[in-house]
Amino acid sequence: MSNELLVESLPLAAAGGGPLFGRVAFIGIGLIGSSMARALAKLGLAREIVCSARSQATCDKALELGLVSQASTDAGAMVAGADLVVLCSPVGTYADLAARIAPHCTPGAIVTDVGSVKQAVIRDVAPHLPEGVHLVPGHPVAGTEHSGPEAGFAELFENRWCILTPPAGANEEAVAKVADMWRRFGSNVEFMEASHHDKVLAITSHLPHLIAYTIVGTATDLEEDTKSEVIKFSAGGFRDFTRIAASDPVMWRDIFLNNREAVLEIIQRFNEDITALQRAIRWGEGDKLEELFTRTRAIRRGVIDAKQA
Numbered sequence: 001m002s003n004e005l006l007v008e009s010l011p012l013a014a015a016g017g018g019p020l021f022g023r024v025a026f027i028g029i030g031l032i033g034s035s036m037a038r039a040l041a042k043l044g045l046a047r048e049i050v051c052s053a054r055s056q057a058t059c060d061k062a063l064e065l066g067l068v069s070q071a072s073t074d075a076g077a078m079v080a081g082a083d084l085v086v087l088c089s090p091v092g093t094y095a096d097l098a099a100r101i102a103p104h105c106t107p108g109a110i111v112t113d114v115g116s117v118k119q120a121v122i123r124d125v126a127p128h129l130p131e132g133v134h135l136v137p138g139h140p141v142a143g144t145e146h147s148g149p150e151a152g153f154a155e156l157f158e159n160r161w162c163i164l165t166p167p168a169g170a171n172e173e174a175v176a177k178v179a180d181m182w183r184r185f186g187s188n189v190e191f192m193e194a195s196h197h198d199k200v201l202a203i204t205s206h207l208p209h210l211i212a213y214t215i216v217g218t219a220t221d222l223e224e225d226t227k228s229e230v231i232k233f234s235a236g237g238f239r240d241f242t243r244i245a246a247s248d249p250v251m252w253r254d255i256f257l258n259n260r261e262a263v264l265e266i267i268q269r270f271n272e273d274i275t276a277l278q279r280a281i282r283w284g285e286g287d288k289l290e291e292l293f294t295r296t297r298a299i300r301r302g303v304i305d306a307k308q309a
């Protein structure tokens with residue numbers, strides 16, 4: 001299947017240089033893949049953008065939106081001839097996809113990804129790739145609670161972090177090219193060891209999602225009359241949790257199953273801290289509560305200052 005829409009609308013040269021890539025193949029084209037496709041097209045960074053998705057309906061949608069010039073459920077056919085392959089599906093699909101695309105990858109091609117965990121990506125993808133195909137794992141720390149190709153937008157990555165976790169001995173040119181792409185999307189690029197990434201994200205992203213899923217789950221398990229009051233009066237804090245708890249269930253299932261150790265460690269610490277708070281409330285230890293809330297308020301101010309700096 002093909003579509004000339006996007007190809008014709010691609011600028012001939014990127015600002016400050018020509019396209020970074022020839023053919024870019026997205027495997028999975030939901031919120032993140034479609035945002036990247038839009039950013040590549042907007043900035044003229046690719047000569048050709050194609051995609052593969054699990055269902056024909058998603059392929060058709062990507063063509064209809066003008067995100068790609070070709071789309072197929074056959075991932076191997078889409079990566080053939082690509083100099084950049086971007087895995088943009090839930091991380092639990094990576095091992096199978098890597099096995100399927102590996103025989104079709106062009107020598108010298110770069111395979112990157114956007115998965116929210118990084119050790120599992122290296123574990124699941126690297127063993128399948130032939131010599132001379134370069135793996136550069138990445139994670140844009142940017143997103144929304146929405147899914148699918150319609151949900152993406154080119155500006156999603158502006159002023160956000162993108163963490164790259166190249167394994168030891170990764171091809172330097174490939175790493176520099178992927179970093180360049182993210183910088184051109186407006187992201188701040190940071191390099192990390194995959195294991196460190198997984199520990200940091202367990203606290204900054206995975207635990208908050210787990211807490212949101214739990215709170216909203218607890219509310220939905222309340223008796224019917226209380227539940228309707230919760231929905232009716234939900235404002236402020238609870239409302240913010242419902243946004244996060246509306247995130248894609250399959251994506252988050254895969255994140256927790258693939259960052260098991262770091263998440264379990266952080267849940268353990270969280271449980272200890274919540275037990276200490278429970279105790280302080282039971283024994284009326286207001287000074288303990290106030291001391292903690294004063295410290296956390298300072299953290300929030302630090303986060304805002306860091307964002308504005």
Ligand SMILES: NC(=O)c1ccc[n+]([C@@H]2O[C@H](COP(=O)([O-])OP(=O)(O)OC[C@H]3O[C@@H](n4cnc5c(N)ncnc54)[C@H](O)[C@@H]3O)[C@@H](O)[C@H]2O)c1
Nearest residue numbers: 028029030031032054088089090091115116143144147148
């Ligand atoms: N949503 C976020 O906030 C966010 C942020 C950063 C990174 N990520 C990571 O990005 C990846 C994609 O997330 P998203 O939010 O774009 O998801 P999404 O649900 O919007 O899109 C997922 C895409 O993957 C495709 N897909 C699913 N299973 C597949 C399979 N077996 N083979 C081929 N394609 C398949 C779907 O058809 C869809 O096109 C995930 O690994 C996630 O961890 C998500």
Ligand SMILES: O=C(O)C(=O)C[C@]1(C(=O)O)C=C[C@@H](O)C=C1
Nearest residue numbers: 116140141142143144145204205
């Ligand atoms: O803003 C949101 O909706 C998000 O949850 C985005 C968020 C995050 O936790 O910050 C979620 C998962 C990703 O891996 C990266 C970003």
